[in-house]
Amino acid sequence: MITDISTLLLNKPIILAPMDGYTNIPFRLIIKEMNPDLMFTEFVNSDAVINENKKTLSKIRILNEERPVAIQIFGHRPENMAIAAKIIEEIGPELIDINFGCPAPKVSGHGSGSALLKDLPLVSKICESVVNAVKTPVSAKTRLGWDNSNINILQTAKIFEESGIKFMTLHPRTKVQKFNGKSDWNYIKKVKEQISIPLIGNGDICSPEDALNMFLQTNCDGIMIGREAVKNPWIFKQIKDFLRTGSYTKEIPFDERKRLCLKHFDLSMEYLGEVKGLLEMRKLYQNYFKAIPNLKSFKQKVFCCSNPPEIRDLILNFEDNSE
Ligand SMILES: Cc1cc2nc3c(=O)[nH]c(=O)nc-3n(C[C@H](O)[C@H](O)[C@H](O)COP(=O)(O)O)c2cc1C
Known part of the structure; x- marks a missing residue:
């Protein structure tokens, strides 16, 4: 079922x-x-x-069970942004x-992301081109400005408002920061x-x-x-519990961490394939098992292994050796 973004925004989304x-x-x-x-x-x-780059298209594949989902684009040519938005609308x-807002050289170094905060007329053109190209609601995510001497967030926000942007998200740091x-x-x-x-903080x-x-x-809308x-993937559930009841489960039990890590592992194998999936998981074990004393030796064993069923067993048999 398609979720109406206006209704979603009424409920202070996380x-x-x-x-x-x-x-x-x-x-x-x-x-x-975790119910985001x-x-x-x-x-x-x-x-x-636009060039139908295979890797790019795989990043914006979405499944019905994860809806509602937003797809984010970057670029600096209004016409191309509009064409890309139309292609994305089909998804x-x-x-x-x-x-x-992106400060990374691979984006801002090519005039996109946070580099656009140096050229607000271009921000306006991009917003208008994309908004006019699609029926899907369009939002924008930004930073305060380029650096401390060039904080122009109020002007940027006004441009979003005037060009039909549905809501904006502000990460209040500068590009240089x-x-x-x-x-x-x-x-x-x-x-x-x-x-x-609406403004998302x-x-x-x-x-x-x-x-x-x-x-x-801040009185923000989400x-x-x-x-x-x-x-901590559980943060969404923890926030919702806290806002609703005033309390939440702070320490996630080890068995639950292991269950979610295994699920993440299985999903990575299924959707990313063995090679990419194993690499991606390497970034995540430390989050699932932080503060477990034998995490280091667990990681050593897992990183030495390239056989998915064996790694799965290592996760399954991993024990918390703290008191
Ligand atoms: C690894 C990483 C990748 C990010 N990639 C994007 C991105 O693709 N688009 C974007 O708008 N922001 C990106 N961000 C910024 C985040 O969306 C967010 O604005 C920022 O991390 C501040 O929020 P936080 O303090 O909750 O992390 C990225 C941040 C990190 C750490």
Whole structure:
């Protein structure tokens, strides 16, 4: 069933952030178990979508059971962004998002992502081209500006509002800041006071208490979680429990961590294949089994092995050797 984005926004959604190299199908299916309100794919280059790049298209494949899903594009040519959005519309996401925040050289170095914050007329053209090209709702995700001397988030937000963007997400750091320092939630509050489209707050939400504080301090319309979802996939459930009842399960039992890790492993084999799946899982064991004393020797054994059934057994037989 297609979820209406306007209805979703009325209910203060808790959203999985787009994360290149992480928010693939297996990861999203794991997070889906935790009941997020919306999930983002990894971003894709609009030109690569148009060129039908195989790897790019595999990143924006979506399954019915993970809906509602947003697909995020980046680029800097309004016409191409519009064509890519039309192609993506055929895939049928509930939302198409435009990236105006990525600081990575592979994106901003080519005039896309956060580089666009130096050229707000181009931001406006991109938004209008994409919004006019598709019936699917379009959102935008951005940062404060290029650097501390060029914080132009209020102007950017006004452009989003005027060009038919349905809602915006703000990660309140500058491009130059990358991930350093703290995100400045005061800007989320300031922007919220100035615009009429819904605003999703993002940045440094690491616990249910942070989630509540983000809502209370900024009056934002929803929140988006990135890095903490990788470290702790249960965060979505924990936040929802906390906001509803005032309490939540803080320590996830070892057996539950093992169950979810095994599920993630199986999904990675199924959707990414052996080679990529095993590599992707290597990034994740430490999150599933953090603070377990014999994690290091477990990782050594797993990293030495390339046989999926044997690795599965290693996970299955892994024991918590703390007291
Ligand atoms: C590994 C990684 C990949 C990311 N990829 C994207 C991306 O594809 N698109 C995007 O808009 N933001 C991307 N981000 C930024 C996150 O969506 C989010 O804005 C940022 O991590 C701040 O939120 P957090 O403090 O909850 O992690 C990425 C962040 C990380 C750590």
